[in-house]
Amino acid sequence: xxxxxxxxxxxxxxxxxxxxxxxxxxxxxxxxxxxxxxxxxxxxxxxxxxxxxxxxxxxxxxxxxxxxxxxxxxxxxxxxxxxxxxxxxxxxxxxxxxxxxxxxxxxxxxxxxxxxxxxxxxxxxxxxxxxxxxxxxxxxxxxxxxxxxxxxxxxxxxxxxxxxxxxxxxxxxxxxxxxxxxxxxxxxxxxxxxxxxxxxxxxxxxxx
Amino acid sequence: xxxxxxxxxxxxxxxxxxxxxxxxxxxxxxxxxxxxxxxxxxxxxxxxxxxxxxxxxxxxxxxxxxxxxxxxxxxxxxxxxxxxxxxxxxxxxxxxxxxxxxxxxxxxxxxxxxxxxxxxxxxxxxxxxxxxxxxxxxxxxxxxxxxxxxxxxxxxxxxxxxxxxxxxxxxxxxxxxxxxxxxxxxxxxxxxxxxxxxxxxxxxxxxx
DNA sequence: CGCGACCAAACGAACGATCGTTCGTTTGTG
DNA sequence: CACAAACGAACGATCGTTCGTTTGGTCGCG
Numbered sequence: 001x002x003x004x005x006x007x008x009x010x011x012x013x014x015x016x017x018x019x020x021x022x023x024x025x026x027x028x029x030x031x032x033x034x035x036x037x038x039x040x041x042x043x044x045x046x047x048x049x050x051x052x053x054x055x056x057x058x059x060x061x062x063x064x065x066x067x068x069x070x071x072x073x074x075x076x077x078x079x080x081x082x083x084x085x086x087x088x089x090x091x092x093x094x095x096x097x098x099x100x101x102x103x104x105x106x107x108x109x110x111x112x113x114x115x116x117x118x119x120x121x122x123x124x125x126x127x128x129x130x131x132x133x134x135x136x137x138x139x140x141x142x143x144x145x146x147x148x149x150x151x152x153x154x155x156x157x158x159x160x161x162x163x164x165x166x167x168x169x170x171x172x173x174x175x176x177x178x179x180x181x182x183x184x185x186x187x188x189x190x191x192x193x194x195x196x197x198x199x200x201x202x203x204x205x206x207x208x
Numbered sequence: 209x210x211x212x213x214x215x216x217x218x219x220x221x222x223x224x225x226x227x228x229x230x231x232x233x234x235x236x237x238x239x240x241x242x243x244x245x246x247x248x249x250x251x252x253x254x255x256x257x258x259x260x261x262x263x264x265x266x267x268x269x270x271x272x273x274x275x276x277x278x279x280x281x282x283x284x285x286x287x288x289x290x291x292x293x294x295x296x297x298x299x300x301x302x303x304x305x306x307x308x309x310x311x312x313x314x315x316x317x318x319x320x321x322x323x324x325x326x327x328x329x330x331x332x333x334x335x336x337x338x339x340x341x342x343x344x345x346x347x348x349x350x351x352x353x354x355x356x357x358x359x360x361x362x363x364x365x366x367x368x369x370x371x372x373x374x375x376x377x378x379x380x381x382x383x384x385x386x387x388x389x390x391x392x393x394x395x396x397x398x399x400x401x402x403x404x405x406x407x408x409x410x411x412x413x414x415x416x
Numbered sequence: 417c418g419c420g421a422c423c424a425a426a427c428g429a430a431c432g433a434t435c436g437t438t439c440g441t442t443t444g445t446g
Numbered sequence: 447c448a449c450a451a452a453c454g455a456a457c458g459a460t461c462g463t464t465c466g467t468t469t470g471g472t473c474g475c476g
Contacts, residue, residue: 017425017471037245038330041462053463054426062462092411118326122246146410155410160401166386167379167405174378193368197375201409202354202363203300225445225451249436261437262452270436 018048020058024072025111027065032114036066036122066119067127073116074134076105081141091148092155095168096195098142102172103191106179114176139165168198226256228266232280233319235273240322244274244330274327275335281324282342284313289349299356300363303376304403306350310380311399314387322384347373376406 080101288309
Protein backbone atom coordinates (compact mmCIF):
# COMPACT_ATOMS: atom_id res chain seq x y z
CA UNK A 1 0.00 0.00 0.00
CA UNK A 2 2.60 2.54 1.05
CA UNK A 3 6.25 2.75 0.12
CA UNK A 4 7.50 2.17 3.63
CA UNK A 5 5.50 -0.96 4.39
CA UNK A 6 8.69 -2.93 3.91
CA UNK A 7 9.74 -1.87 7.38
CA UNK A 8 6.39 -2.64 8.96
CA UNK A 9 6.01 -5.77 11.08
CA UNK A 10 2.62 -7.30 11.71
CA UNK A 11 1.15 -3.86 12.42
CA UNK A 12 -1.50 -3.33 15.08
CA UNK A 13 -0.41 -5.99 17.49
CA UNK A 14 0.86 -4.93 20.92
CA UNK A 15 4.54 -4.13 20.83
CA UNK A 16 4.29 -3.66 17.10
CA UNK A 17 6.50 -0.91 15.78
CA UNK A 18 4.92 1.99 13.92
CA UNK A 19 6.03 3.55 10.68
CA UNK A 20 6.13 7.21 9.76
CA UNK A 21 3.11 6.53 7.58
CA UNK A 22 1.15 5.29 10.57
CA UNK A 23 2.01 8.47 12.45
CA UNK A 24 0.98 10.76 9.59
CA UNK A 25 -2.26 8.85 9.08
CA UNK A 26 -3.13 9.09 12.77
CA UNK A 27 -2.27 12.79 12.73
CA UNK A 28 -4.69 13.27 9.85
CA UNK A 29 -7.39 11.50 11.82
CA UNK A 30 -6.95 13.64 14.93
CA UNK A 31 -6.38 16.93 13.11
CA UNK A 32 -9.59 16.29 11.17
CA UNK A 33 -11.53 15.44 14.33
CA UNK A 34 -10.21 17.88 16.92
CA UNK A 35 -8.35 20.43 14.83
CA UNK A 36 -4.61 21.09 14.73
CA UNK A 37 -4.51 23.25 17.86
CA UNK A 38 -6.93 20.91 19.60
CA UNK A 39 -4.54 17.97 19.17
CA UNK A 40 -1.46 17.61 21.36
CA UNK A 41 1.53 15.44 20.61
CA UNK A 42 0.59 13.39 23.67
CA UNK A 43 -2.93 12.91 22.29
CA UNK A 44 -1.41 11.69 19.07
CA UNK A 45 0.93 9.37 20.91
CA UNK A 46 -1.98 7.85 22.81
CA UNK A 47 -3.82 7.27 19.53
CA UNK A 48 -0.84 5.20 18.42
CA UNK A 49 -0.23 3.48 21.75
CA UNK A 50 2.96 5.31 22.60
CA UNK A 51 4.23 8.42 24.37
CA UNK A 52 4.17 11.82 22.76
CA UNK A 53 7.92 12.07 22.94
CA UNK A 54 8.26 8.83 20.97
CA UNK A 55 6.79 10.53 17.92
CA UNK A 56 10.06 12.38 17.47
CA UNK A 57 11.63 9.14 16.30
CA UNK A 58 9.48 9.53 13.17
CA UNK A 59 9.00 13.25 12.57
CA UNK A 60 10.79 16.45 13.44
CA UNK A 61 7.82 18.18 15.04
CA UNK A 62 4.12 18.90 15.06
CA UNK A 63 4.25 21.38 12.19
CA UNK A 64 5.87 18.79 9.96
CA UNK A 65 2.89 16.55 10.54
CA UNK A 66 0.47 19.26 9.49
CA UNK A 67 2.51 20.00 6.38
CA UNK A 68 2.64 16.32 5.53
CA UNK A 69 -1.07 15.61 6.03
CA UNK A 70 -2.18 18.66 4.06
CA UNK A 71 0.41 17.95 1.37
CA UNK A 72 -1.10 14.51 0.89
CA UNK A 73 -4.57 15.97 0.67
CA UNK A 74 -3.40 18.47 -1.92
CA UNK A 75 -1.84 15.72 -4.01
CA UNK A 76 -5.07 13.74 -4.07
CA UNK A 77 -7.02 16.71 -5.38
CA UNK A 78 -4.29 17.57 -7.85
CA UNK A 79 -4.51 14.06 -9.22
CA UNK A 80 -8.16 14.59 -10.03
CA UNK A 81 -7.36 17.63 -12.15
CA UNK A 82 -4.62 15.75 -13.96
CA UNK A 83 -6.95 12.88 -14.76
CA UNK A 84 -9.92 14.99 -15.77
CA UNK A 85 -8.01 17.29 -18.11
CA UNK A 86 -6.30 14.46 -20.00
CA UNK A 87 -9.15 13.35 -22.22
CA UNK A 88 -10.27 15.88 -24.80
CA UNK A 89 -14.02 15.59 -25.10
CA UNK A 90 -16.69 18.25 -24.48
CA UNK A 91 -15.83 20.62 -21.66
CA UNK A 92 -19.01 19.65 -19.86
CA UNK A 93 -17.73 16.09 -19.62
CA UNK A 94 -14.49 17.37 -18.14
CA UNK A 95 -16.49 19.30 -15.57
CA UNK A 96 -18.47 16.22 -14.69
CA UNK A 97 -15.27 14.22 -14.32
CA UNK A 98 -13.89 16.88 -11.98
CA UNK A 99 -17.01 16.60 -9.85
CA UNK A 100 -16.95 12.81 -9.69
CA UNK A 101 -13.22 12.81 -8.95
CA UNK A 102 -13.64 15.29 -6.12
CA UNK A 103 -16.31 13.17 -4.49
CA UNK A 104 -14.08 10.13 -4.83
CA UNK A 105 -11.16 11.84 -3.09
CA UNK A 106 -13.30 13.06 -0.20
CA UNK A 107 -14.79 9.62 0.33
CA UNK A 108 -11.47 7.79 0.12
CA UNK A 109 -9.30 10.27 2.01
CA UNK A 110 -11.67 12.19 4.20
CA UNK A 111 -9.19 12.95 7.00
CA UNK A 112 -6.60 14.47 4.69
CA UNK A 113 -9.31 16.32 2.80
CA UNK A 114 -10.77 17.73 6.01
CA UNK A 115 -7.39 18.82 7.31
CA UNK A 116 -6.55 20.31 3.92
CA UNK A 117 -9.72 22.37 3.87
CA UNK A 118 -9.99 23.42 7.52
CA UNK A 119 -6.49 23.55 8.97
CA UNK A 120 -4.42 25.07 6.15
CA UNK A 121 -4.50 28.45 7.84
CA UNK A 122 -2.30 27.06 10.63
CA UNK A 123 0.49 26.00 8.29
CA UNK A 124 3.87 27.73 8.54
CA UNK A 125 3.63 30.75 6.28
CA UNK A 126 5.79 29.36 3.46
CA UNK A 127 3.78 26.15 3.24
CA UNK A 128 0.52 28.05 3.57
CA UNK A 129 1.33 30.11 0.51
CA UNK A 130 2.03 26.99 -1.52
CA UNK A 131 -1.31 25.49 -0.53
CA UNK A 132 -3.14 28.71 -1.33
CA UNK A 133 -1.54 28.71 -4.78
CA UNK A 134 -2.50 25.09 -5.26
CA UNK A 135 -6.08 25.82 -4.27
CA UNK A 136 -6.20 28.70 -6.72
CA UNK A 137 -4.99 26.39 -9.47
CA UNK A 138 -7.67 23.89 -8.53
CA UNK A 139 -10.37 26.52 -8.79
CA UNK A 140 -8.85 27.69 -12.05
CA UNK A 141 -9.33 24.21 -13.50
CA UNK A 142 -13.04 24.56 -12.82
CA UNK A 143 -13.21 28.09 -14.23
CA UNK A 144 -11.40 27.00 -17.35
CA UNK A 145 -13.74 24.05 -17.95
CA UNK A 146 -16.74 26.29 -17.35
CA UNK A 147 -15.52 28.93 -19.79
CA UNK A 148 -14.93 26.37 -22.50
CA UNK A 149 -18.27 24.72 -21.88
CA UNK A 150 -19.80 28.17 -22.18
CA UNK A 151 -18.11 28.71 -25.55
CA UNK A 152 -19.37 25.33 -26.65
CA UNK A 153 -22.88 26.53 -25.86
CA UNK A 154 -23.55 23.89 -23.22
CA UNK A 155 -24.26 26.32 -20.38
CA UNK A 156 -26.96 28.86 -19.68
CA UNK A 157 -26.13 32.17 -21.32
CA UNK A 158 -24.38 34.96 -19.42
CA UNK A 159 -23.14 32.69 -16.65
CA UNK A 160 -20.21 33.98 -14.57
CA UNK A 161 -17.39 31.44 -14.64
CA UNK A 162 -15.68 32.61 -11.46
CA UNK A 163 -18.85 32.63 -9.41
CA UNK A 164 -20.08 29.36 -10.88
CA UNK A 165 -16.80 27.65 -10.02
CA UNK A 166 -17.21 28.83 -6.45
CA UNK A 167 -20.77 27.51 -6.26
CA UNK A 168 -19.86 24.11 -7.63
CA UNK A 169 -16.90 23.81 -5.27
CA UNK A 170 -19.17 24.87 -2.43
CA UNK A 171 -21.38 21.85 -2.99
CA UNK A 172 -18.37 19.58 -3.37
CA UNK A 173 -16.42 20.81 -0.36
CA UNK A 174 -19.43 20.59 1.93
CA UNK A 175 -19.35 16.82 1.42
CA UNK A 176 -16.45 16.86 3.85
CA UNK A 177 -18.84 18.06 6.52
CA UNK A 178 -21.76 15.70 6.07
CA UNK A 179 -20.35 12.52 4.56
CA UNK A 180 -20.33 9.51 6.87
CA UNK A 181 -18.85 6.21 5.66
CA UNK A 182 -21.65 4.46 7.54
CA UNK A 183 -24.32 6.20 5.47
CA UNK A 184 -26.33 4.16 3.03
CA UNK A 185 -25.53 6.27 -0.01
CA UNK A 186 -22.76 5.03 -2.28
CA UNK A 187 -20.13 7.53 -3.43
CA UNK A 188 -21.25 7.16 -7.03
CA UNK A 189 -24.84 7.93 -6.04
CA UNK A 190 -23.73 11.02 -4.17
CA UNK A 191 -21.73 12.27 -7.14
CA UNK A 192 -24.70 11.61 -9.42
CA UNK A 193 -27.11 13.53 -7.21
CA UNK A 194 -24.65 16.38 -6.92
CA UNK A 195 -24.22 16.57 -10.65
CA UNK A 196 -27.98 16.57 -11.17
CA UNK A 197 -28.27 19.52 -8.78
CA UNK A 198 -25.40 21.42 -10.37
CA UNK A 199 -26.52 20.71 -13.89
CA UNK A 200 -30.23 21.32 -13.65
CA UNK A 201 -30.97 23.14 -10.39
CA UNK A 202 -34.19 22.49 -8.57
CA UNK A 203 -36.97 24.36 -10.35
CA UNK A 204 -39.29 22.45 -12.69
CA UNK A 205 -38.63 23.09 -16.38
CA UNK A 206 -41.87 24.92 -17.02
CA UNK A 207 -41.52 27.38 -14.15
CA UNK A 208 -38.27 29.05 -15.07
CA UNK B 209 -27.01 49.40 17.90
CA UNK B 210 -26.74 47.01 20.82
CA UNK B 211 -28.74 47.02 24.04
CA UNK B 212 -25.77 47.72 26.31
CA UNK B 213 -24.40 50.74 24.46
CA UNK B 214 -25.75 52.84 27.30
CA UNK B 215 -22.74 51.83 29.35
CA UNK B 216 -20.24 52.47 26.58
CA UNK B 217 -18.15 55.63 26.75
CA UNK B 218 -16.61 57.13 23.65
CA UNK B 219 -15.38 53.67 22.70
CA UNK B 220 -11.97 53.17 21.13
CA UNK B 221 -10.20 56.06 22.82
CA UNK B 222 -7.24 55.28 25.06
CA UNK B 223 -8.31 54.68 28.61
CA UNK B 224 -11.82 54.03 27.41
CA UNK B 225 -13.58 51.32 29.34
CA UNK B 226 -14.91 48.28 27.47
CA UNK B 227 -18.26 46.63 27.79
CA UNK B 228 -19.07 42.94 27.82
CA UNK B 229 -20.39 43.40 24.32
CA UNK B 230 -17.03 44.70 23.14
CA UNK B 231 -15.35 41.64 24.61
CA UNK B 232 -17.76 39.19 22.99
CA UNK B 233 -17.47 40.97 19.63
CA UNK B 234 -13.67 40.86 19.78
CA UNK B 235 -13.82 37.20 20.75
CA UNK B 236 -15.96 36.52 17.69
CA UNK B 237 -13.41 38.28 15.52
CA UNK B 238 -10.45 36.29 16.86
CA UNK B 239 -12.25 32.94 17.08
CA UNK B 240 -13.29 33.39 13.44
CA UNK B 241 -9.77 34.29 12.35
CA UNK B 242 -7.54 32.02 14.41
CA UNK B 243 -9.97 29.45 15.77
CA UNK B 244 -11.03 28.91 19.37
CA UNK B 245 -7.96 26.90 20.38
CA UNK B 246 -5.72 29.24 18.41
CA UNK B 247 -6.86 32.23 20.47
CA UNK B 248 -5.59 32.79 24.00
CA UNK B 249 -7.15 35.03 26.59
CA UNK B 250 -4.02 37.17 26.39
CA UNK B 251 -4.44 37.47 22.61
CA UNK B 252 -7.98 38.61 23.19
CA UNK B 253 -6.89 41.09 25.83
CA UNK B 254 -4.35 42.59 23.45
CA UNK B 255 -7.04 42.95 20.78
CA UNK B 256 -8.97 45.07 23.28
CA UNK B 257 -5.98 46.96 24.64
CA UNK B 258 -5.93 45.29 28.04
CA UNK B 259 -4.45 42.32 29.84
CA UNK B 260 -5.88 38.84 29.51
CA UNK B 261 -6.70 38.72 33.19
CA UNK B 262 -8.78 41.89 32.88
CA UNK B 263 -11.30 40.02 30.73
CA UNK B 264 -12.53 38.26 33.86
CA UNK B 265 -14.16 41.49 34.93
CA UNK B 266 -16.61 40.90 32.05
CA UNK B 267 -16.92 37.15 31.59
CA UNK B 268 -16.47 34.05 33.69
CA UNK B 269 -14.10 32.28 31.33
CA UNK B 270 -13.07 31.42 27.80
CA UNK B 271 -15.79 28.83 27.28
CA UNK B 272 -18.44 31.36 28.16
CA UNK B 273 -17.17 33.53 25.33
CA UNK B 274 -17.46 30.70 22.84
CA UNK B 275 -20.97 29.89 24.03
CA UNK B 276 -21.95 33.54 23.78
CA UNK B 277 -20.51 34.13 20.30
CA UNK B 278 -22.02 30.97 18.86
CA UNK B 279 -25.31 31.67 20.62
CA UNK B 280 -25.50 35.02 18.89
CA UNK B 281 -24.74 33.43 15.54
CA UNK B 282 -27.47 30.87 16.11
CA UNK B 283 -29.99 33.59 16.96
CA UNK B 284 -29.26 35.45 13.76
CA UNK B 285 -29.92 32.38 11.64
CA UNK B 286 -32.99 31.49 13.68
CA UNK B 287 -34.37 34.93 12.98
CA UNK B 288 -34.19 34.25 9.26
CA UNK B 289 -36.34 31.15 9.62
CA UNK B 290 -38.87 33.05 11.71
CA UNK B 291 -39.13 35.81 9.14
CA UNK B 292 -39.27 33.55 6.09
CA UNK B 293 -41.94 31.23 7.44
CA UNK B 294 -44.30 34.03 8.48
CA UNK B 295 -45.74 34.97 5.10
CA UNK B 296 -47.87 32.28 3.46
CA UNK B 297 -47.19 32.42 -0.26
CA UNK B 298 -45.81 29.71 -2.55
CA UNK B 299 -43.22 27.49 -0.88
CA UNK B 300 -40.69 28.44 -3.54
CA UNK B 301 -40.91 32.04 -2.39
CA UNK B 302 -40.29 30.93 1.18
CA UNK B 303 -37.24 29.04 -0.01
CA UNK B 304 -35.96 32.10 -1.82
CA UNK B 305 -36.49 34.21 1.28
CA UNK B 306 -34.51 31.71 3.33
CA UNK B 307 -31.65 31.97 0.87
CA UNK B 308 -31.64 35.77 0.80
CA UNK B 309 -31.89 35.93 4.58
CA UNK B 310 -28.98 33.54 5.02
CA UNK B 311 -26.77 35.65 2.78
CA UNK B 312 -27.78 38.74 4.72
CA UNK B 313 -26.80 37.20 8.05
CA UNK B 314 -23.42 36.03 6.79
CA UNK B 315 -22.62 39.45 5.35
CA UNK B 316 -23.75 41.37 8.42
CA UNK B 317 -22.41 39.03 11.10
CA UNK B 318 -19.61 37.11 9.46
CA UNK B 319 -17.54 36.56 12.60
CA UNK B 320 -20.39 35.05 14.57
CA UNK B 321 -21.45 33.03 11.54
CA UNK B 322 -17.93 31.69 11.03
CA UNK B 323 -17.53 30.77 14.67
CA UNK B 324 -20.97 29.18 14.67
CA UNK B 325 -20.11 27.02 11.70
CA UNK B 326 -16.50 26.09 12.43
CA UNK B 327 -16.02 26.14 16.19
CA UNK B 328 -19.23 24.59 17.51
CA UNK B 329 -17.47 21.27 18.03
CA UNK B 330 -15.39 22.85 20.81
CA UNK B 331 -18.40 23.91 22.86
CA UNK B 332 -18.99 22.31 26.27
CA UNK B 333 -21.02 19.20 25.56
CA UNK B 334 -24.34 20.53 26.85
CA UNK B 335 -24.15 23.66 24.73
CA UNK B 336 -22.92 21.68 21.75
CA UNK B 337 -26.02 19.51 21.81
CA UNK B 338 -28.25 22.57 21.83
CA UNK B 339 -26.46 23.99 18.81
CA UNK B 340 -26.67 20.68 16.96
CA UNK B 341 -30.40 20.59 17.62
CA UNK B 342 -30.73 24.16 16.41
CA UNK B 343 -28.82 23.34 13.23
CA UNK B 344 -31.07 20.36 12.62
CA UNK B 345 -34.10 22.60 12.96
CA UNK B 346 -32.57 25.05 10.52
CA UNK B 347 -32.04 22.32 7.96
CA UNK B 348 -35.54 21.07 8.64
CA UNK B 349 -36.93 24.48 7.64
CA UNK B 350 -35.30 24.02 4.25
CA UNK B 351 -36.49 20.44 3.89
CA UNK B 352 -40.01 21.46 4.76
CA UNK B 353 -40.08 24.29 2.23
CA UNK B 354 -38.65 21.98 -0.42
CA UNK B 355 -41.23 19.28 0.24
CA UNK B 356 -44.10 21.74 0.01
CA UNK B 357 -42.68 23.30 -3.13
CA UNK B 358 -42.46 19.81 -4.54
CA UNK B 359 -46.14 19.17 -3.76
CA UNK B 360 -46.98 22.45 -5.42
CA UNK B 361 -45.27 21.18 -8.54
CA UNK B 362 -42.63 23.89 -8.61
CA UNK B 363 -39.62 21.56 -8.46
CA UNK B 364 -38.16 18.95 -10.77
CA UNK B 365 -39.84 15.62 -10.22
CA UNK B 366 -38.37 12.97 -7.94
CA UNK B 367 -36.10 15.41 -6.15
CA UNK B 368 -34.81 14.29 -2.72
CA UNK B 369 -35.70 16.93 -0.12
CA UNK B 370 -33.05 15.96 2.39
CA UNK B 371 -30.24 15.93 -0.13
CA UNK B 372 -31.43 19.09 -1.84
CA UNK B 373 -31.52 20.94 1.47
CA UNK B 374 -27.92 19.91 2.06
CA UNK B 375 -26.86 21.11 -1.38
CA UNK B 376 -28.53 24.49 -0.99
CA UNK B 377 -27.03 24.97 2.45
CA UNK B 378 -23.67 23.97 1.05
CA UNK B 379 -23.73 26.89 -1.37
CA UNK B 380 -24.95 29.23 1.35
CA UNK B 381 -22.51 28.19 4.06
CA UNK B 382 -19.54 28.42 1.74
CA UNK B 383 -20.16 32.15 1.53
CA UNK B 384 -18.57 32.30 4.96
CA UNK B 385 -15.32 31.15 3.40
CA UNK B 386 -15.07 33.41 0.37
CA UNK B 387 -17.01 36.55 1.20
CA UNK B 388 -14.89 39.67 1.69
CA UNK B 389 -16.55 42.95 2.66
CA UNK B 390 -14.05 44.69 0.38
CA UNK B 391 -15.30 42.76 -2.66
CA UNK B 392 -17.21 44.66 -5.31
CA UNK B 393 -20.29 42.44 -5.24
CA UNK B 394 -23.24 43.68 -3.21
CA UNK B 395 -24.93 41.20 -0.86
CA UNK B 396 -28.14 41.38 -2.90
CA UNK B 397 -26.23 40.52 -6.08
CA UNK B 398 -24.61 37.56 -4.38
CA UNK B 399 -27.95 36.25 -3.18
CA UNK B 400 -29.40 36.71 -6.66
CA UNK B 401 -26.57 34.81 -8.34
CA UNK B 402 -26.84 32.05 -5.77
CA UNK B 403 -30.55 31.72 -6.31
CA UNK B 404 -30.08 31.59 -10.07
CA UNK B 405 -27.59 28.74 -9.60
CA UNK B 406 -29.80 26.86 -7.17
CA UNK B 407 -32.94 27.37 -9.20
CA UNK B 408 -31.71 26.63 -12.69
CA UNK B 409 -28.32 24.95 -12.48
CA UNK B 410 -25.74 25.56 -15.14
CA UNK B 411 -26.69 23.53 -18.22
CA UNK B 412 -28.40 25.27 -21.12
CA UNK B 413 -32.10 24.48 -21.42
CA UNK B 414 -31.83 22.56 -24.64
CA UNK B 415 -29.04 20.23 -23.52
CA UNK B 416 -30.66 18.55 -20.56
C1' DC C 417 22.72 -23.15 15.67
C1' DG C 418 23.87 -19.76 19.25
C1' DC C 419 25.55 -15.43 20.64
C1' DG C 420 27.09 -10.81 20.96
C1' DA C 421 27.02 -6.36 18.38
C1' DC C 422 24.23 -3.11 16.43
C1' DC C 423 20.44 0.07 15.72
C1' DA C 424 15.99 1.96 15.21
C1' DA C 425 12.06 2.65 18.23
C1' DA C 426 10.14 3.75 22.33
C1' DC C 427 10.61 5.31 26.92
C1' DG C 428 10.33 8.76 30.67
C1' DA C 429 12.08 12.55 33.10
C1' DA C 430 12.74 17.15 32.43
C1' DC C 431 13.09 21.85 29.95
C1' DG C 432 11.13 26.55 29.25
C1' DA C 433 7.03 28.57 27.39
C1' DT C 434 2.42 29.37 27.45
C1' DC C 435 -2.17 28.18 28.77
C1' DG C 436 -6.67 29.51 31.60
C1' DT C 437 -7.55 31.33 35.77
C1' DT C 438 -7.25 33.56 40.61
C1' DC C 439 -6.79 37.34 43.62
C1' DG C 440 -5.17 41.25 46.20
C1' DT C 441 -4.10 45.91 44.61
C1' DT C 442 -4.38 50.12 41.94
C1' DT C 443 -6.82 53.36 39.18
C1' DG C 444 -10.16 56.48 37.54
C1' DT C 445 -14.80 58.20 37.29
C1' DG C 446 -19.39 59.50 39.15
C1' DC D 447 -16.01 58.33 49.15
C1' DA D 448 -17.74 54.22 46.47
C1' DC D 449 -17.47 51.05 43.01
C1' DA D 450 -16.52 48.96 38.68
C1' DA D 451 -12.60 48.16 35.67
C1' DA D 452 -8.11 47.07 34.87
C1' DC D 453 -3.76 45.71 36.59
C1' DG D 454 0.02 42.41 37.45
C1' DA D 455 1.99 38.79 39.94
C1' DA D 456 1.31 34.22 40.59
C1' DC D 457 -1.04 29.39 40.50
C1' DG D 458 -1.03 24.65 38.58
C1' DA D 459 -1.69 22.39 34.22
C1' DT D 460 -0.38 21.45 29.83
C1' DC D 461 2.06 22.56 25.72
C1' DG D 462 6.02 21.21 22.15
C1' DT D 463 10.34 19.52 22.48
C1' DT D 464 15.02 17.53 24.16
C1' DC D 465 17.92 13.92 25.59
C1' DG D 466 20.08 10.14 27.98
C1' DT D 467 18.44 5.45 28.70
C1' DT D 468 16.11 1.08 27.81
C1' DT D 469 14.21 -2.22 24.81
C1' DG D 470 13.67 -5.68 21.30
C1' DG D 471 14.43 -7.41 16.93
C1' DT D 472 17.97 -8.30 13.07
C1' DC D 473 22.18 -9.80 11.30
C1' DG D 474 27.10 -11.28 10.94
C1' DC D 475 30.18 -14.54 12.59
C1' DG D 476 32.21 -18.60 14.78
